[in-house]
Amino acid sequence: MARPNVRRIINFALGQLTYPHDPREFFQVFNPLASAQYTRGVVTRVVRETDDVSTLFFRTGEGWVPHVAGQWARIGVEIDGKRLWRPYSISAAEGQDPSITVKRNGRVSGHLTSQTEPGSILYLEKPSGQFVLDEKASKVLFVVAGSGITPVMSMLRTLMPRRPEQDVVLVYSSRSAEDCIFGEEILELADQFPGLQPKFWLTEDFGRLDFGADGDLPALVPDYHERRIYACGPDSFVTQVEAFAAQSGGRAVVERFDTARRTSKSGRGEVFLAASDVTLEVEPAESILEAAERTGRELPHGCRMGICQTCLQPMLDGAVENIRTGEVHSEPGLIQTCSTRPAPAASLDL
Numbered sequence: 001m002a003r004p005n006v007r008r009i010i011n012f013a014l015g016q017l018t019y020p021h022d023p024r025e026f027f028q029v030f031n032p033l034a035s036a037q038y039t040r041g042v043v044t045r046v047v048r049e050t051d052d053v054s055t056l057f058f059r060t061g062e063g064w065v066p067h068v069a070g071q072w073a074r075i076g077v078e079i080d081g082k083r084l085w086r087p088y089s090i091s092a093a094e095g096q097d098p099s100i101t102v103k104r105n106g107r108v109s110g111h112l113t114s115q116t117e118p119g120s121i122l123y124l125e126k127p128s129g130q131f132v133l134d135e136k137a138s139k140v141l142f143v144v145a146g147s148g149i150t151p152v153m154s155m156l157r158t159l160m161p162r163r164p165e166q167d168v169v170l171v172y173s174s175r176s177a178e179d180c181i182f183g184e185e186i187l188e189l190a191d192q193f194p195g196l197q198p199k200f201w202l203t204e205d206f207g208r209l210d211f212g213a214d215g216d217l218p219a220l221v222p223d224y225h226e227r228r229i230y231a232c233g234p235d236s237f238v239t240q241v242e243a244f245a246a247q248s249g250g251r252a253v254v255e256r257f258d259t260a261r262r263t264s265k266s267g268r269g270e271v272f273l274a275a276s277d278v279t280l281e282v283e284p285a286e287s288i289l290e291a292a293e294r295t296g297r298e299l300p301h302g303c304r305m306g307i308c309q310t311c312l313q314p315m316l317d318g319a320v321e322n323i324r325t326g327e328v329h330s331e332p333g334l335i336q337t338c339s340t341r342p343a344p345a346a347s348l349d350l
């Protein structure tokens with residue numbers, strides 16, 4: 001005899017009790033962190049860091065996995081009845097309630113920085129990412145720009161109390177002193193832990209950091225070749241740090257917060273979604289994922305940056321080009337919808 005499905009029976013019985021609400025949603029009325037499909041977080045505090053950057057502290061519900069310093073999590077918010085997701089690095093130290101520090105930029109970051117307050121609900125996925133500390137590195141160099149300080153702040157808050165003698169140089173580029181997120185806390189940490197040497201670089205005063213062999217970075221950190229290098233920030237900045245590390249025979253550990261896009265060689269393109277019998281027009285600056293979202297279609301995605309592989313979909317024929325490198329790929333098989341666009345046409349098994 002088939003065993004009764006206990007979970008289904010309990011859900012059915014709960015459904016009778018909580019009608020007309022879904023039982024999972026019903027219990028959230030009493031406990032906003034009760035888990036439905038996704039782990040939830042409730043915002044406990046919002047701190048304005050600069051004119052366009054805020055930190056949101058939140059308490060997490062069932063299913064949350066504590067982060068390792070430097071990791072990011074996908075955060076979902078409801079905007080106009082739709083749940084939108086973006087990756088954000090966790091800025092809190094390991095072992096503490098998580099926080100994210102968000103710079104106002106577009107749709108989701110605008111909502112998080114201006115519409116979110118204590119009591120607001122966030123949807124959460126488990127922290128992930130490889131931008132984490134190498135425990136064996138005796139000398140470390142962090143090179144960050146703008147909001148790229150966020151995962152590094154988690155690392156500094158975790159590392160310095162744990163290993164007070166750790167030799168760390170932080171080169172932190174921001175536009176002005178007012179734009180320098182966590183500036184005061186970094187100075188306080190440096191007072192407390194002499195192994196930490198912060199070097200603030202204000203582009204308003206000094207121009208952009210020169211990564212050349214005789215440029216600013218070697219002058220600021222003469223022993224850079226002895227250090228484990230970590231870089232975080234916008235794509236173009238991180239790419240320069242990668243090249244800098246490579247010219248001295250090293251390899252930087254990097255995290256990019258955005259994608260520097262190439263102008264498409266193919267112009268506007270088309271994607272045929274074979275299973276739905278729909279053709280999507282893709283603008284020259286768009287990824288396939290963005291074109292789908294613009295036309296109201298949800299596709300699976302994680303980092304939106306070519307890191308996590310959550311957005312892989314089968315291409316049946318045609319060709320796609322990488323929005324970052326311009327590289328064209330025409331072999332049928334899995335492609336990343338977050339970082340490709342049709343070149344100029346492709347069909348997907350979707």
Ligand SMILES: Cc1cc2nc3c(=O)[nH]c(=O)nc-3n(C[C@H](O)[C@H](O)[C@H](O)COP(=O)(O)OP(=O)(O)OC[C@H]3O[C@@H](n4cnc5c(N)ncnc54)[C@H](O)[C@@H]3O)c2cc1C
Pocket residue numbers: 072086087088089090100101102103104105106107108109110147150151255256257258285286287290303304305
């Ligand atoms: C691993 C990781 C960690 C991150 N951590 C942080 C963090 O700690 N703090 C933080 O502030 N951010 C972080 N980010 C960036 C963050 O995920 C979002 O990308 C950012 O907040 C912008 O999202 P948005 O919805 O506000 O903007 P969107 O509305 O998605 O727009 C983002 C940018 O892309 C441009 N854009 C959007 N669509 C198109 C298009 N079709 N064509 C051309 N340009 C377009 C917009 O002009 C805008 O400048 C992280 C990203 C990654 C990958």
Ligand code: FES
Pocket residue numbers: 300301302303304305306307308309310311312336337338339
């Ligand atoms: S969403 Fe992460 S690789 Fe595409």
